[in-house]
Amino acid sequence: MTKNRQWLLRKRPEGMISQEHFECVETEVPELGPGEVLMKTLCLSFDPTQRGWVNDMESYMPPVALGEVMRAGSVGQVVDSNSDAFRIGDLVQGLGGWQDYFVTQGAALNQLPQGVTPEMALGVLGTTGLTAYFGLLDIAEPIPGDTVLVSGAAGATGSIAGQIAKIKGCKVVGIAGGPDKCRWLLESAGFDAAIDYKHEDVEQRVQELCPERLNIYFDNVGGSILETALGQLAMNARVVLCGGISGYNALEPSPGPNNLMNLVITRSRMEGFIVIDYLQRMAEFIEDMGQWLQEGKIVHAEDIQTGFENIPATLQRLFSGQNLGKQLLKLGEPEPR
Amino acid sequence: MTKNRQWLLRKRPEGMISQEHFECVETEVPELGPGEVLMKTLCLSFDPTQRGWVNDMESYMPPVALGEVMRAGSVGQVVDSNSDAFRIGDLVQGLGGWQDYFVTQGAALNQLPQGVTPEMALGVLGTTGLTAYFGLLDIAEPIPGDTVLVSGAAGATGSIAGQIAKIKGCKVVGIAGGPDKCRWLLESAGFDAAIDYKHEDVEQRVQELCPERLNIYFDNVGGSILETALGQLAMNARVVLCGGISGYNALEPSPGPNNLMNLVITRSRMEGFIVIDYLQRMAEFIEDMGQWLQEGKIVHAEDIQTGFENIPATLQRLFSGQNLGKQLLKLGEPEPR
Numbered sequence: 311m312t313k314n315r316q317w318l319l320r321k322r323p324e325g326m327i328s329q330e331h332f333e334c335v336e337t338e339v340p341e342l343g344p345g346e347v348l349m350k351t352l353c354l355s356f357d358p359t360q361r362g363w364v365n366d367m368e369s370y371m372p373p374v375a376l377g378e379v380m381r382a383g384s385v386g387q388v389v390d391s392n393s394d395a396f397r398i399g400d401l402v403q404g405l406g407g408w409q410d411y412f413v414t415q416g417a418a419l420n421q422l423p424q425g426v427t428p429e430m431a432l433g434v435l436g437t438t439g440l441t442a443y444f445g446l447l448d449i450a451e452p453i454p455g456d457t458v459l460v461s462g463a464a465g466a467t468g469s470i471a472g473q474i475a476k477i478k479g480c481k482v483v484g485i486a487g488g489p490d491k492c493r494w495l496l497e498s499a500g501f502d503a504a505i506d507y508k509h510e511d512v513e514q515r516v517q518e519l520c521p522e523r524l525n526i527y528f529d530n531v532g533g534s535i536l537e538t539a540l541g542q543l544a545m546n547a548r549v550v551l552c553g554g555i556s557g558y559n560a561l562e563p564s565p566g567p568n569n570l571m572n573l574v575i576t577r578s579r580m581e582g583f584i585v586i587d588y589l590q591r592m593a594e595f596i597e598d599m600g601q602w603l604q605e606g607k608i609v610h611a612e613d614i615q616t617g618f619e620n621i622p623a624t625l626q627r628l629f630s631g632q633n634l635g636k637q638l639l640k641l642g643e644p645e646p647r
Numbered sequence: 648m649t650k651n652r653q654w655l656l657r658k659r660p661e662g663m664i665s666q667e668h669f670e671c672v673e674t675e676v677p678e679l680g681p682g683e684v685l686m687k688t689l690c691l692s693f694d695p696t697q698r699g700w701v702n703d704m705e706s707y708m709p710p711v712a713l714g715e716v717m718r719a720g721s722v723g724q725v726v727d728s729n730s731d732a733f734r735i736g737d738l739v740q741g742l743g744g745w746q747d748y749f750v751t752q753g754a755a756l757n758q759l760p761q762g763v764t765p766e767m768a769l770g771v772l773g774t775t776g777l778t779a780y781f782g783l784l785d786i787a788e789p790i791p792g793d794t795v796l797v798s799g800a801a802g803a804t805g806s807i808a809g810q811i812a813k814i815k816g817c818k819v820v821g822i823a824g825g826p827d828k829c830r831w832l833l834e835s836a837g838f839d840a841a842i843d844y845k846h847e848d849v850e851q852r853v854q855e856l857c858p859e860r861l862n863i864y865f866d867n868v869g870g871s872i873l874e875t876a877l878g879q880l881a882m883n884a885r886v887v888l889c890g891g892i893s894g895y896n897a898l899e900p901s902p903g904p905n906n907l908m909n910l911v912i913t914r915s916r917m918e919g920f921i922v923i924d925y926l927q928r929m930a931e932f933i934e935d936m937g938q939w940l941q942e943g944k945i946v947h948a949e950d951i952q953t954g955f956e957n958i959p960a961t962l963q964r965l966f967s968g969q970n971l972g973k974q975l976l977k978l979g980e981p982e983p984r
Contacts, residue, residue, distance in 0.1 A: 369912050370912050532908070551911050552911070554907070554911070557908070563906060564905060565905050566874075568901060568902050570873075570888065570904075570917075570919075571888075571891050571894070573888050573917065573918065573919035574890070574921065575707050575919070577919055577921055577924060579916050579918035580910065580916065581915070582913070582916070584914055
């Protein structure tokens with residue numbers, strides 16, 4: 311029998327999530343039932359939203375149960391199949407979780423398109439890119455000439471959202487933590503300006519860089535940066551609530567921005583969205599993003615960790631801001647088909 | 648010469664606005680210049696937004712300057728005119744301010760339509776009604792069957808917004824302060840339910856009354872009630888930010904709602920607006936509202952104070968929640984034309 315290592319959710323975190331909330335166990339890979347597929351995990355996706363999945367709270371998905379394998383997006387290779395839709399050797403994507411092997415009905419898996427690497431499938435061409443694409447285009451509705459501020463700008467979603475805004479003819483300013491990330495935004499990702507929130511006064515820098523004020527604020531962080539951005543809105547601005555990573559590990563809910571009346575004065579709107587509502591529009595996204603990638607208009611960075619034992623610590627990297635671009639962990643390379 | 652009493656802004660309030668921030672003076676009414684009109688004030692409008700006008704802060708209108716007559720909507724009668732558009736005896740509406748006589752270019756005045764009383768022109772058929780109408784229909788976009796929560800529901804705007812939502816086939820719950828206002832909402836304004844925020848647990852009552860959660864929240868108050876409403880949103884909900892009276896007299900900006908992430912989880916939007924953007928669509932509103940009034944589908948209440956000396960205290964009534972319906976102060980009756 312093949313052994314299957316798994317990281318199970320052992321207790322619910324209060325405050326910062328860490329390895330102590332998980333337990334590593336070894337189980338047998340069960341026999342496949344009818345229609346089932348066995349996927350060997352090659353690459354795991356790490357996303358800030360996973361922090362919400364372990365809270366005992368109703369949300370857009372049910373919480374991960376105690377004792378359950380930690381939920382995570384993943385890419386793997388089919389190593390056994392009772393499904394007509396999948397053959398051994400196929401590269402597939404799904405919510406495989408923190409384990410070596412994932413047994414599931416074929417319906418829960420998608421084939422990776424030809425030529426798409428696991429890294430891209432989980433990042434720029436996956437739900438991360440999809441989030442940036444529809445968050446910006448569908449919720450913010452950019453107009454050429456708009457001034458767009460993006461927080462978490464060197465993260466997986468923010469970096470893509472900012473570049474799409476550039477493609478759409480906007481002026482784009484990114485907020486990120488540290489000079490390396492800011493340099494990357496300017497020199498690699500083509501942002502017009504970058505603000506290092508760890509070393510600069512964000513409000514003052516936004517005022518300097520955006521005297522015309524903000525038509526769009528794409529928020530990945532919440533907290534004080536959201537408040538600052540709300541204070542700098544242009545008329546009829548759009549605030550996209552994509553995430554609020556600054557508060558995900560807080561022990562108590564943090565107070566919100568004290569200046570929501572600016573939404574009234576500037577006749578602006580603030581809107582949240584969840585990428586799963588856009589999964590059925592994946593084709594639109596893939597067509598545009600595929601072309602932009604071919605034309606070299608979008609760069610994408612991945613921070614790739616390794617080692618099954620390092621999985622929980624890799625999730626923490628998101629919350630300490632260590633990652634530049636998409637956070638991944640690689641467990642293996644595909645076997646030749 | 649005719650004497651003109653005026654209430655001037657003498658100092659900017661920090662915290663609660665009161666009579667001490669104004670000074671009553673008596674001046675001469677100046678000679679009319681070309682095109683100018685002299686209006687005798689008959690009725691003053693009191694609106695929470697006036698509190699913002701006296702702050703030394705950029706907003707949707709310039710602040711009232713120190714030493715200037717306090718800005719206010721008003722209805723009056725033309726007593727002298729150098730304008731071809733106005734004749735003595737005409738009933739007109741404008742931003743006449745806290746004074747007996749208002750000298751202005753005719754362009755700053757509007758004729759009252761035949762049969763419209765000063766009270767209605769400043770309330771249900773004026774910018775108050777316009778605010779409720781476009782805030783609800785244009786920003787919230789109600790769908791028959793929607794559950795709509797309105798705060799400040801016994802106030803001028805909230806009471807009309809809730810009734811328009813009823814006309815549009817929604818279930819409407821109002822939040823107001825005290826049993827008298829709640830009774831009025833149920834017995835006169837036809838709300839489906841009322842919550843007395845002074846004596847009831849708002850969150851618990853919203854949960855009881857709206858187990859299907861809120862499709863629309865029409866916010867006139869901000870603060871903790873906004874936070875409570877955000878915690879009870881249905882999917883794709885619309886939060887209309889019309890006002891935030893709970894914070895207008897605060898010494899420091901109050902923290903905002905700590906649960907903005909609910910906008911993400913429920914894919915909801917929160918949007919502000921200012922009624923002056925809709926002034927050019929007044930005709931649409933008048934057509935609908937005129938018909939609803941004729942059909943008895945909208946009731947409207949006015950709280951009418953009197954006495955020039957009571958003007959500043961009447962503004963305070965808004966912030967202590969003493970008014971039911973539109974707060975007005977009457978200075979005189981029209982002379983027969």
